[in-house]
Amino acid sequence: MKALAQSLGAILLASLATSVVAQKSGGTLRVPLVTSPPTGSLYEEVSVFVLQAFAPVFNNLVVYDEQDEIARPESIKPDLATSWSWSADNKVLTMKLREGVKWHDGKPFTSADVQCTWEMILEKRSSNWRANQYKEWYTNLKEVSVNGPHEVRFMLERPQPSFLSLLAAGWSAVYPCHVDGRVMRQKPIGTGPFKVAEFKPGDAVRLVKNTEYWKPGRPYLDGIVYRVIPSTATRLLAFVSGQVDMTNVATVTPQTVKDVYAQVPNAVCSSSGTMVSGAVLINHSVAPFDNPNVRRAISLALDRNAFVMSRQGEGRLGGAMMSPPYGTWGLTPAQLEAVPGFGKDTERNRTEARKLMEEAGYGPNKKLKVTFLVTPLTTFHIAGVTLTQGQLRQIYIEGEIEQKELPIFIGAMMKGAYTIAYGLPGAASTIPTSRSTTVSSATRFAITAATAIARSMRRSTSSRPLSIP
Amino acid sequence: MKRKQLVQALDLLLQQEAARLTMYHSSSTACWHSYVKGYVRAKNGIYTHLRMEDVWLDK
Numbered sequence: 001m002k003a004l005a006q007s008l009g010a011i012l013l014a015s016l017a018t019s020v021v022a023q024k025s026g027g028t029l030r031v032p033l034v035t036s037p038p039t040g041s042l043y044e045e046v047s048v049f050v051l052q053a054f055a056p057v058f059n060n061l062v063v064y065d066e067q068d069e070i071a072r073p074e075s076i077k078p079d080l081a082t083s084w085s086w087s088a089d090n091k092v093l094t095m096k097l098r099e100g101v102k103w104h105d106g107k108p109f110t111s112a113d114v115q116c117t118w119e120m121i122l123e124k125r126s127s128n129w130r131a132n133q134y135k136e137w138y139t140n141l142k143e144v145s146v147n148g149p150h151e152v153r154f155m156l157e158r159p160q161p162s163f164l165s166l167l168a169a170g171w172s173a174v175y176p177c178h179v180d181g182r183v184m185r186q187k188p189i190g191t192g193p194f195k196v197a198e199f200k201p202g203d204a205v206r207l208v209k210n211t212e213y214w215k216p217g218r219p220y221l222d223g224i225v226y227r228v229i230p231s232t233a234t235r236l237l238a239f240v241s242g243q244v245d246m247t248n249v250a251t252v253t254p255q256t257v258k259d260v261y262a263q264v265p266n267a268v269c270s271s272s273g274t275m276v277s278g279a280v281l282i283n284h285s286v287a288p289f290d291n292p293n294v295r296r297a298i299s300l301a302l303d304r305n306a307f308v309m310s311r312q313g314e315g316r317l318g319g320a321m322m323s324p325p326y327g328t329w330g331l332t333p334a335q336l337e338a339v340p341g342f343g344k345d346t347e348r349n350r351t352e353a354r355k356l357m358e359e360a361g362y363g364p365n366k367k368l369k370v371t372f373l374v375t376p377l378t379t380f381h382i383a384g385v386t387l388t389q390g391q392l393r394q395i396y397i398e399g400e401i402e403q404k405e406l407p408i409f410i411g412a413m414m415k416g417a418y419t420i421a422y423g424l425p426g427a428a429s430t431i432p433t434s435r436s437t438t439v440s441s442a443t444r445f446a447i448t449a450a451t452a453i454a455r456s457m458r459r460s461t462s463s464r465p466l467s468i469p
Numbered sequence: 470m471k472r473k474q475l476v477q478a479l480d481l482l483l484q485q486e487a488a489r490l491t492m493y494h495s496s497s498t499a500c501w502h503s504y505v506k507g508y509v510r511a512k513n514g515i516y517t518h519l520r521m522e523d524v525w526l527d528k
Contacts, residue, residue: 023507027526048515055519064517069509071517170516193522213522220507220525239500245526246501246508249515257498266503271496275514278492295487307492315493319480323494326513329476330494331484339484384492424495426516 025220030244032229032251035377036202038407039185042173043121044131047406048249048276048426051170053205053226056219057104058173058190061095061114062164076168080109080191081152090159097150101214103176104195111146116177118144118154128181131414137166193219203228232379240264249274250378254313273326276426277318278307278384283418288368293356298420299341300353301395302388310383317342322427353395362396370399373421375409385422392420504528 037050042058045051062084065075081095101109120127121138140163143155156163166172179189187196191214194207205226209219227244229235235251238244240263252260257269280302288294308315316323316333323330336342341349362368370392374385385401392398399420404412412418483489499510507523 023525024527025525027528029505029521029524029526051516052519056521063520064511066518066520066523067509069512071511071513168517170519193520215522219522221521224521239502242502245505247499249497249499252498252500254498257500260500264500264502267500268503268505269498269500270510270512271498272510272512273514274495274497275516276497277494280490280492282487282490284488292486299484299487299490302490302492304492311493311495314496314498316496318494319484319491320489321476321480322513326496327494329473329480331477331480335477335481336484339481340487341490342484380495427514 023220026222028223028225029221029246031224031226031246032235032238032244032248033205033226034228034235034248034250035230035406036228037199037205038201040188040196040199040205041129041181041184042171042188043127043134043175044129044181044185046133046410052248053207054188054196055170055173056192056194056207056224057188057196058192059101060167060169060172061097061174062168064168071168073165073168076164080114080174084164090161091156093154093156093163094147095152095154097152098214099150101191102212103179103191104189104210105176105179107176107178109174109176109191110149111152112149113177114152114174115144115146117173117175120175130181130185134171194221194224197223236260239267250380271314273322274426275322275327276424278311278315278380278424279422280388281413281418281421281423281425283416283420285416286419288360289419291360294360294368296340297353297356297360297395298392298397299339300349300356301397302341302391303346303349304342305344306391307384307387310387311380350394357395357397364396366396368397370397370419372399372401373409373412373418374401374403375406375423376403377406377424381422381424384424388420388422 033049033053035047035049037045037047037053039045040054042050042054060079061081062076063079064071065077068075080098080101082098084093084095086093097111097114103109116125118138118141119125120129121132121135122141123132123135140157140160141154142157145153145155147153173190175184176189183189187199193210193213195210197208198206206223208223209221213219229238232251235247236256239247240260252269260267260269282289282295282298284290284295304317308317317336319331319336321327321330324332343349372385372389374381376382389401413421497515501508504527506525506527509518511518
């Protein structure tokens with residue numbers, strides 16, 4: 001027993017010694033980006049690569065604990081808000097704010113900045129933003145008021161258990177009230193651990209340590225360089241040759257990870273759910289896609305299993321919400337089995353699809369001409385749109401693939417200036433409310449339906465946090 | 470549980486109406502060198518855990 005206690009004591013000491021091995025300060029982290037951020041203004045952008053490069057510049061009011069590998073309501077912790085409480089009717093969220101925090105330009109952070117940020121999102125105040133990408137998240141937010149320089153109140157139309165989770169999401173930075181939108185696009189100012197030293201679109205984003213960061217001892221790094229490396233092969237080579245410290249998404253696959261381990265035996269590799277789905281986006285506000293039978297025919301013709309295969313081990317069947325095992329809200333493959341296009345009998349599905357198209361007036365001698373819009377960010381975008389084009393040809397739908405840069409692609413989505421598009425839209429949080437963002441839904445019907453999801457969620461009077469294991 | 474049922478019912482409706490055709494959900498593998506410490510990659514999304522304030526280099 002004594003020996004066991006001694007052994008345990010030794011293990012504990014060794015463990016303490018390991019944890020006492022102090023974190024080292026200094027050095028520059030080198031991270032590749034798949035594509036260039038168009039701007040540095042989070043609220044105007046939707047690309048994850050914008051968030052990767054500029055999230056370190058900002059703080060939220062609250063944030064998911066970044067040492068917990070699951071972003072879940074239970075792990076939400078203070079950031080610029082030090083504490084918060086809900087009113088008895090669950091419609092008013094009061095937050096106490098951190099004092100003594102400075103923006104990167106030396107101005108003090110106050111409640112006015114918080115009020116200003118969400119009033120710009122609600123479009124109650126001029127922002128000089130070119131786009132307002134996260135307005136849909138806050139349709140239940142009625143007003144933001146201040147009570148002195150260090151307290152804010154968010155007043156909701158109805159109780160919304162997920163509201164705090166939205167504030168903890170990556171896209172929920174607090175913006176400085178005194179800085180113009182143009183500056184936020186070119187060299188954003190935040191309160192975060194890193195300041196923007198240089199942003200050269202198409203080349204790199206260089207961040208340097210904020211030596212006046214409010215959190216003691218942080219950050220450890222002197223800086224971070226995010227370099228744009230569009231080629232997958234070049235990104236992989238840069239990692240194995242030690243020119244960058246990390247890979248990024250769309251670089252390593254379950255197949256190529258073996259090669260990574262062979263060349264970098266000590267590499268640490270991890271697989272995660274992305275909340276990004278491959279999606280065929282139909283503009284159903286234009287004929288003939290306003291005809292539910294045409295949409296049903298398209299759905300029947302698309303063989304989901306072929307698309308899953310194209311992801312080389314990184315795809316799984318799912319609906320709108322993040323599917324298991326990474327998400328808890330999503331439909332399982334078994335639940336989807338009966339939905340048109342999800343079953344395995346592809347030939348039977350396509351026979352039915354052709355019949356529906358013929359009823360709509362199309363056939364071998366009268367093809368439906370479309371354009372397949374895509375932004376060629378990764379090989380998965382190209383594989384997806386090529387599969388879509390090939391599979392829809394079998395039900396009399398034909399057209400060319402049109403490749404557009406990301407900002408133009410997103411602009412076409414927002415304006416409804418497309419017929420069929422292929423994209424990899426993502427959601428910024430696993431909670432259903434976040435699915436109402438325009439880019440993750442991409443069609444007006446989907447926005448309506450996703451908003452219905454959000455409203456259903458908000459109707460709950462429970463203030464119990466949602467469980468997202 | 471009631472909320473999950475509501476969400477799933479609406480999700481099923483979205484799929485049946487073929488409004489936004491989900492082909493798959495993706496996962497993603499990423500690697501980093503072992504000297505990169507303090508970095509935790511989120512298991513349920515790529516839009517959080519990006520601040521890097523806890524990251525340090527053991528070089």
